[in-house]
Amino acid sequence: MFFVESLKLDGLGNRSYLTGGRGRAVVVDPPRDIDQVLTAAALRGVRIAYVVETHLHNDYVSGGLELARVSGARYLVPAGATVAFTRTPVADGDTVAVDDGLVLRALATPGHTPHHTSYVLEEGGRAVAVFTGGSLLIGSVGRPDLVEPRLTEQLARAQYASAHRLADELADDVHVLPTHGFGSFCSSAQAEGEETTIGAERRSNDVLNKDVDTFVADMLAGLDDVPAYYAHMGPVNAAGPVPVDLTPPRPADAGQIAERLAAGEWVVDLRNRVAFAEGHVAGSFNFEGDGKLATYLAWLIPWGKPLTLLADTPEQVAEAQRELARVGIDRPAAAATGSPGGWLREGEELASFPRARFADLAVALEREKDVVVLDVRRDSERGDSFVEGSVHIPIHELHGRLAEVPPGVVWVHCAGGMRAAIAASLLDATGREVVAVDDAFDAAEQAGLTRTA
Numbered sequence: 001m002f003f004v005e006s007l008k009l010d011g012l013g014n015r016s017y018l019t020g021g022r023g024r025a026v027v028v029d030p031p032r033d034i035d036q037v038l039t040a041a042a043l044r045g046v047r048i049a050y051v052v053e054t055h056l057h058n059d060y061v062s063g064g065l066e067l068a069r070v071s072g073a074r075y076l077v078p079a080g081a082t083v084a085f086t087r088t089p090v091a092d093g094d095t096v097a098v099d100d101g102l103v104l105r106a107l108a109t110p111g112h113t114p115h116h117t118s119y120v121l122e123e124g125g126r127a128v129a130v131f132t133g134g135s136l137l138i139g140s141v142g143r144p145d146l147v148e149p150r151l152t153e154q155l156a157r158a159q160y161a162s163a164h165r166l167a168d169e170l171a172d173d174v175h176v177l178p179t180h181g182f183g184s185f186c187s188s189a190q191a192e193g194e195e196t197t198i199g200a201e202r203r204s205n206d207v208l209n210k211d212v213d214t215f216v217a218d219m220l221a222g223l224d225d226v227p228a229y230y231a232h233m234g235p236v237n238a239a240g241p242v243p244v245d246l247t248p249p250r251p252a253d254a255g256q257i258a259e260r261l262a263a264g265e266w267v268v269d270l271r272n273r274v275a276f277a278e279g280h281v282a283g284s285f286n287f288e289g290d291g292k293l294a295t296y297l298a299w300l301i302p303w304g305k306p307l308t309l310l311a312d313t314p315e316q317v318a319e320a321q322r323e324l325a326r327v328g329i330d331r332p333a334a335a336a337t338g339s340p341g342g343w344l345r346e347g348e349e350l351a352s353f354p355r356a357r358f359a360d361l362a363v364a365l366e367r368e369k370d371v372v373v374l375d376v377r378r379d380s381e382r383g384d385s386f387v388e389g390s391v392h393i394p395i396h397e398l399h400g401r402l403a404e405v406p407p408g409v410v411w412v413h414c415a416g417g418m419r420a421a422i423a424a425s426l427l428d429a430t431g432r433e434v435v436a437v438d439d440a441f442d443a444a445e446q447a448g449l450t451r452t453a
Helices: 035-044 064-071 149-169 198-204 212-222 230-239 254-262 273-278 293-300 314-325 358-367 418-429 442-446
Strands: 003-009 014-020 024-028 047-052 074-078 088-090 095-099 102-108 117-123 126-133 175-178 266-269 307-311 334-337 371-375 385-387 409-413 434-437 450-452
Touching (some): 014 095, 014 126, 014 175, 035 064, 047 095, 064 074, 102 149, 175 198, 254 334, 273 418, 293 314, 293 418, 358 409, 371 385, 409 418, 418 434
Parallel strands (some): 047 074, 074 088, 371 409, 409 434
Antiparallel strands (some): 014 024, 095 102, 385 450
């Protein structure tokens, strides 16, 4: 009997997998923090015999090289991927024996990248699961625009062909186990669901139900912004990532926090947005630790900028450090925990700003003259509807475009509140008067504020 264990990386919207039999196992697309993978294998009582990559990842730093070194496993990487380290190159049709009666077969599925490879798990000669990486996803496919703009349409067509190859060669009951598509920006579209099969995708996935020209045109028209940090992930993975270091960062006292702020470094408060709005160190930014921390912090921070973390507890710092290491933000310069009053020098006071609902915004627009409404959603979100008269600067562009925000009291909103809190903290740090709209965007329509694009 075979098993498949999913290792979730919810912050990044990805999955890694541990699969195998009674004694030996394979790890597919491991995260950089490999300790959780080793723990899962130990609990299963299996030896990791192979570590495989479906492609060189653009959205996170792989732990594959280090996991193979630590476990003694063979490291299988698509032959077409150019890398600077020793690995076992894998080509279409190659097989490895995982355990008694279990075989892993490589299936070339270019599209997400030119070298992308899926892996079919066969038990007793019958396909039971396929690890599709960034090829066929749940209700979608991986985006084809992360490698080279001039190759995007070509890769989109290759993605279509690869999805059809998977559907043509595998039976309806074969489980489809993608790496991306659970909120990852590597997915060309987001779909709901945690599990799927070839048969389910055959019935519902656009790539298997549209002609190639229509599918390619629709997908290219719907591609969203690419997180800025993606530009650093591919080169890191190709060079061979260094082992992760998750030892606690150096403690920072109030004086050191102030010095780091004065030096232009980033001080990031990981507390929830309600607590941050009520009281925070002036100049600090709010990226909630339980939000999409790695995605948005890595997207906005100037790459290589020293980072100090503030949190309620050391455990929150440790979790944030782990998540940030997955995208190559290593070794925070310092950290401090406890209450925000302890992060201030004598004589300093906490900064704060109000939170509100869209109904409050409607009242403010009627009664006040200096209201600026700032929408920090992405272009694709604003394309459906928006608050009439609002200024639009997507959150990932705001730090470089703060001067474009008109004068007045800035009421900033997104689709739910998390990104608005980030934006409010960026504005507050510059001394702007700001109100964070902490509300679902549906409420804007109910308050009579929206118009359709």
